[in-house]
Amino acid sequence: MLRPDLAAIAEMIPDGSRVLDVGCGDGALLEHLATTKNVDGRGLELSQQNVNAAVARGLAVIQGDADTDLGEYPSQVFDVVILSQTIQATRNPRQVLAQLLRIGRRTAVSLPNFGHWRVRLSLLAHGRMPRTETLAYEWYDTPNIHLCTIADFVGLATASGAVFEKAFALTRHGLTHPMQPHSWMPNLMAEGAIFLLRNGRQA
Numbered sequence: 001m002l003r004p005d006l007a008a009i010a011e012m013i014p015d016g017s018r019v020l021d022v023g024c025g026d027g028a029l030l031e032h033l034a035t036t037k038n039v040d041g042r043g044l045e046l047s048q049q050n051v052n053a054a055v056a057r058g059l060a061v062i063q064g065d066a067d068t069d070l071g072e073y074p075s076q077v078f079d080v081v082i083l084s085q086t087i088q089a090t091r092n093p094r095q096v097l098a099q100l101l102r103i104g105r106r107t108a109v110s111l112p113n114f115g116h117w118r119v120r121l122s123l124l125a126h127g128r129m130p131r132t133e134t135l136a137y138e139w140y141d142t143p144n145i146h147l148c149t150i151a152d153f154v155g156l157a158t159a160s161g162a163v164f165e166k167a168f169a170l171t172r173h174g175l176t177h178p179m180q181p182h183s184w185m186p187n188l189m190a191e192g193a194i195f196l197l198r199n200g201r202q203a
Contacts, residue, residue: 002032004174005084005110008194012108012166013037017079020044020103022066023086027054030061042078044069067091070099076202078104085192087111087153088146097160101199106165109157110194115149115187150187157181157197166196 002010006029013019015037021030024043027050033039043061045051054061066083067090081104083096088111090096100107113119122130131138148156150169157164168176169190176194179186186193 008176009108019080020078021082026050027057027059030059031057073103075102080106082108084110107197112192113150114147150193154181161201162197163200168194
């Protein structure tokens with residue numbers, strides 16, 4: 001069964017699309033899209049172990065780093081580029097997002113929300129970096145090096161020239177609800193968010 005954010009992303013992908021999944025893990029989403037939507041899927045993944053697992057599924061996945069390797073792809077070569085639960089783990093999120101918007105006609109991004117009320121309350125009450133189901137690491141060993149809120153990402157996407165086509169708030173129980181990207185409520189109440197973007201600076 002797909003992770004809730006991946007299932008929501010899968011619903012956004014048109015049948016027969018050409019898809020690049022950046023940070024694709026073991027290829028679960030790509031395999032699902034190939035099986036259910038006949039996509040022409042490619043994957044880029046940092047972990048060699050995950051690359052091996054994806055290739056064992058029969059998927060076209062290569063080892064690579066979103067921070068350094070996206071510049072190798074031509075512009076607008078994919079119908080949809082996916083980045084799920086990864087942007088907060090990149091060294092340069094602004095550059096990565098700019099590359100995604102350049103490479104794909106559409107970009108699907110999911111991320112955890114560090115602005116959730118439980119995170120805020122825990123930090124206020126205990127004075128230490130919180131741990132939650134979606135942010136389940138100690139501060140010293142987390143891969144999440146650029147923790148952000150939904151509002152932070154919306155600000156970055158807007159500054160990058162992205163147009164929001166769809167946006168969903170993700171609850172702790174894996175449910176998704178349509179949301180207005182610039183609303184304050186999801187930034188407080190959602191465990192995470194999923195966005196479908198397009199590059200407003202390209203024709």
